[in-house]
Amino acid sequence: ETGDxxxxxxxxxxLGRFEQAMLGSTxxxxxxxxxxxxLVVQLPKGTQQKA
Structure with a gap:
């Protein structure tokens, strides 16, 4: 909320619907x-994700 x-x-x-319901969605x-x-981007399956 801060910044321009x-x-x-x-x-x-x-995640699938069940996982979203249990874990929520940031x-x-x-x-x-x-x-x-x-803009929400979904990586292709099998792609390693790093923060």
Missing amino acids: YDLVVMGTRG ARHVVRRSRVPV
Whole structure:
């Protein structure tokens, strides 16, 4: 919420509906609360993810 941003870009692990219901979704939370556009990118399966 601080800073002068034009766009938020996030990655997603692409969990299924059950996993999302149990764990929640950080990306979904950010999309709902962000005051700027949010681009959510899902990596292809098998791609290693690093923070």
